[in-house]
Amino acid sequence: MSEKLTIVGGGITGLVAGYIAAKSGKKVKIIEKGADFGGLLKTFPIGNTRLEYYYHHFFTHDVELKWLLSELGLEEWLQFYDTRMGVFKNGKIYDFNTPIDLLKFTPLSFWGKLKFGITSLFLGKIARWENYENVSSLDWFYRWAGENVTNALWKPLLDIKFGPFAKSVPLAWMVGRLRQRMSSRNNGDEKLGYLTGSLQKLLDELLKELGRLGVELIQNCEVKSLIIEKNTLLGFETDKGKFFGGEFLFTIPTVYLSKLLDAHNQLFQESLSKIKYFGAVCVVLELTEKLSEIYWLNIADPGFPFGGVIEHTNLISEKFYGGRHIAYLSRYFSHDEEFAELNDVQIEELMIGNLMKVYPDFNVEKIKKAHIFKTYTAATVCDLNFSQKVPDCKTPIFNLYLANMCHVYPDERSVNNSIRVAAESCKVLGIDTSSIPKNVSLAGKLGFNS
Numbered sequence: 521m522s523e524k525l526t527i528v529g530g531g532i533t534g535l536v537a538g539y540i541a542a543k544s545g546k547k548v549k550i551i552e553k554g555a556d557f558g559g560l561l562k563t564f565p566i567g568n569t570r571l572e573y574y575y576h577h578f579f580t581h582d583v584e585l586k587w588l589l590s591e592l593g594l595e596e597w598l599q600f601y602d603t604r605m606g607v608f609k610n611g612k613i614y615d616f617n618t619p620i621d622l623l624k625f626t627p628l629s630f631w632g633k634l635k636f637g638i639t640s641l642f643l644g645k646i647a648r649w650e651n652y653e654n655v656s657s658l659d660w661f662y663r664w665a666g667e668n669v670t671n672a673l674w675k676p677l678l679d680i681k682f683g684p685f686a687k688s689v690p691l692a693w694m695v696g697r698l699r700q701r702m703s704s705r706n707n708g709d710e711k712l713g714y715l716t717g718s719l720q721k722l723l724d725e726l727l728k729e730l731g732r733l734g735v736e737l738i739q740n741c742e743v744k745s746l747i748i749e750k751n752t753l754l755g756f757e758t759d760k761g762k763f764f765g766g767e768f769l770f771t772i773p774t775v776y777l778s779k780l781l782d783a784h785n786q787l788f789q790e791s792l793s794k795i796k797y798f799g800a801v802c803v804v805l806e807l808t809e810k811l812s813e814i815y816w817l818n819i820a821d822p823g824f825p826f827g828g829v830i831e832h833t834n835l836i837s838e839k840f841y842g843g844r845h846i847a848y849l850s851r852y853f854s855h856d857e858e859f860a861e862l863n864d865v866q867i868e869e870l871m872i873g874n875l876m877k878v879y880p881d882f883n884v885e886k887i888k889k890a891h892i893f894k895t896y897t898a899a900t901v902c903d904l905n906f907s908q909k910v911p912d913c914k915t916p917i918f919n920l921y922l923a924n925m926c927h928v929y930p931d932e933r934s935v936n937n938s939i940r941v942a943a944e945s946c947k948v949l950g951i952d953t954s955s956i957p958k959n960v961s962l963a964g965k966l967g968f969n970s
């Protein structure tokens with residue numbers, strides 16, 4: 521075990537792995553391609569505060585996140601709020617929080633409601649994900665929840681989230697997802713958390729702490745090629761020169777690591793390239809008035825360019841944003857669909873042009889400002905038997921370790937689970953992580969077999 525650890529990727533996984541490793545006495549460097557650290561947690565200025573590019577909320581069972589916040593003295597800043605969820609179906613907004621809301625949801629027949637309730641409870645409370653890795657969610661829903669329920673709810677939701685991959689999403693992923701959501705609920709009411717002041721607060725404190733621990737933080741530094749000899753990673757080349765020595769933990773998306781490997785590591789490269797990623801776009805609107813009372817609205821009617829409207833200021837007060845109401849219009853996309861090619865102006869026009877269909881009282885005058893953010897690596901595509909694709913943290917190349925969101929499966933990728941992945945990767949590197957709490961209620965953990 522080397523005392524020197526170089527981490528590539530300065531998102532939350534890389535930063536937390538660096539924190540744990542440096543605390544254990546390792547000499548750590550973190551190399552980041554972008555101008556700022558944070559990856560998908562990045563924020564932008566809004567009024568007197570900051571806001572995430574991509575909506576971020578947390579669950580009451582996010583114990584790893586709570587651990588990190590307490591390490592940084594920020595636990596008071598994570599506040600939990602009651603939330604209101606909704607579904608837009610057949611041109612109408614329905615509340616979708618409690619069993620009573622389900623009874624009032626007219627797009628489903630009586631039997632449909634019953635089947636929806638029973639199948640959701642089964643998946644969220646009873647099913648073991650290991651048994652459903654090779655079962656397509658849609659096939660299972662058609663069989664057990666029926667056509668009415670699947671066409672009205674599950675299919676549009678899976679289509680929006682996974683596009684052309686919807687058919688091959690394993691039921692194991694649904695089990696992880698529903699379990700996560702249900703354990704944040706109490707009698708149907710869901711509490712979701714938000715970090716007052718935005719995730720920038722966490723990033724700033726974490727970066728300060730890393731500085732104090734002597735971690736070398738190097739940004740604007742993209743790893744361009746690897747220096748591998750006799751199946752050992754000796755170092756890599758970047759915009760800022762070559763880096764050599766010690767062990768290397770890559771926390772960048774798997775697809776980028778696969779591109780850095782060459783023909784000498786063809787088999788490993790091919791196995792990594794099987795893991796595909798989705799993109800996501802969030803159009804963030806600063807509005808003079810709220811759109812509705814609902815925090816999270818799933819769009820279940822076909823033909824909309826966004827799959828969800830997340831009214832952030834229905835979770836936390838608009839007073840934090842000088843009275844501006846904030847809504848995210850969110851859309852996941854696959855890399856080969858037309859939407860991926862649209863520029864910001866086209867995206868804005870398309871999204872805003874469709875908003876009035878959901879909220880008839882909305883008009884463009886209510887928009888004070890719109891911000892558009894796009895990533896090509898928002899989530900991994902978890903398809904059938906995905907666990908067999910998840911690479912070990914200790915790779916076949918000596919000194920090269922890999923930890924990122926593909927290791928989170930079958931749970932949903934999240935900040936909390938990135939912290940868990942960071943902790944697990946440190947364990948693989950021989951660091952004692954026993955003091956970091958672990959949420960056993962999550963569905964499962966894979967990819968750290970070595």
Ligand SMILES: Cc1cc2nc3c(=O)[nH]c(=O)nc-3n(C[C@H](O)[C@H](O)[C@H](O)COP(=O)(O)OP(=O)(O)OC[C@H]3O[C@@H](n4cnc5c(N)ncnc54)[C@H](O)[C@@H]3O)c2cc1C
Pocket residue numbers: 528529530531532533534551552553554557558559560561574575576577578741742743744771772773776800802850895897898899924925933934935936938
């Ligand atoms: C739309 C959206 C909504 C989300 N909502 C939530 C939510 O509500 N709650 C929640 O908990 N989580 C949410 N998440 C998930 C959460 O943001 C991610 O799980 C987490 O941020 C992943 O962190 P990471 O460090 O693994 O990856 P990343 O943040 O992707 O970090 C990887 C880093 O590697 C760097 N990099 C890449 N290539 C190179 C290279 N060659 N050289 C050097 N550096 C490189 C990148 O610049 C980046 O900074 C959401 C994500 C998205 C996209």
